Amino acid sequence: xxxxxxxxxxxxxxxxxxxxxxxxxxxxxxxxxxxxxxxxxxxxxxxxxxxxxxxxxxxxxxxxxxxxx
Numbered sequence: 001x002x003x004x005x006x007x008x009x010x011x012x013x014x015x016x017x018x019x020x021x022x023x024x025x026x027x028x029x030x031x032x033x034x035x036x037x038x039x040x041x042x043x044x045x046x047x048x049x050x051x052x053x054x055x056x057x058x059x060x061x062x063x064x065x066x067x068x069x
């Protein structure tokens with residue numbers, strides 16, 4: 001299992017958190033996603049190594065921007 005932290009920018013409400021969580025959860029190998037609205041911190045747990053590009057694409061699909069934490 002691998003756990004990686006990221007920072008998501010542009011979120012302003014609970015719907016934003018839900019959108020990001022749903023998109024990132026759909027990435028193959030992701031087993032858990034925890035997003036904190038106030039800090040913008042997102043922790044992704046996966047059973048395989050997930051590339052930053054795959055996470056960034058999922059967050060972009062939700063309409064936000066991500067950087068490694």
